[in-house]
Amino acid sequence: MYSQCRAVGCPNPARAGTSDGLGRLYCRKHHDHYQRHGSLFKPSYKASELNPFRKVALKWLEENREDAWVQNAVAAVKQLYQTAGPHVEAFRLRGLKPRQRAWAHWARLRTSGVDPVKVVSVWLAVEMVIKSDTQPDWRPEYKRVQAAKVVHRMASGSHNKWTQDRLDGSGSWTQEIHVYPHSRGRVLRHIGEDLEKACALLAENCLDKMFVR
């Protein structure tokens, strides 16, 4: 059965059925864009667009560490760290389901020692950049994916390094492998949802105090 991509103005046929169901709605191009960015048309924010807001958020959080909403959000992120289960090497993520990979990500942030306050600041920064955007994508999906992508980059990957002797006896050589988990797809939705839940009350109650439009 033929059906057309649901993205407005797109003439391409939708992809044939895929396991996630989403593929039946959109063509390959729009499907990929949606997976990567959480929006059909809008690209991800650049670091240079987000960083000023991250600074504003972090400064406000540090000045208001005693605030009940701040403590609530930071505690919720710590809770994610603590309930995430064991650290999983990036090499071993392949076979896991997206929900499990999202937990592995929180575990990786924990073992990397990433300050939960910084994680909270990312959610607030994304709220701010969307609010100050003249053509925003307001849907929660976009917000979640944008925040998750930044948080995803905060954890380090897995690194292996080993040295071998050359067969001809002319010394040794060192090989290194660095693996960073891919940042796309449903794992980002899970990470984004987790973070949204942790920060929703803080954003609702305090965003206007730290951010003047």
Ligand SMILES: [Zn+2]
């Ligand atoms: Zn399309």
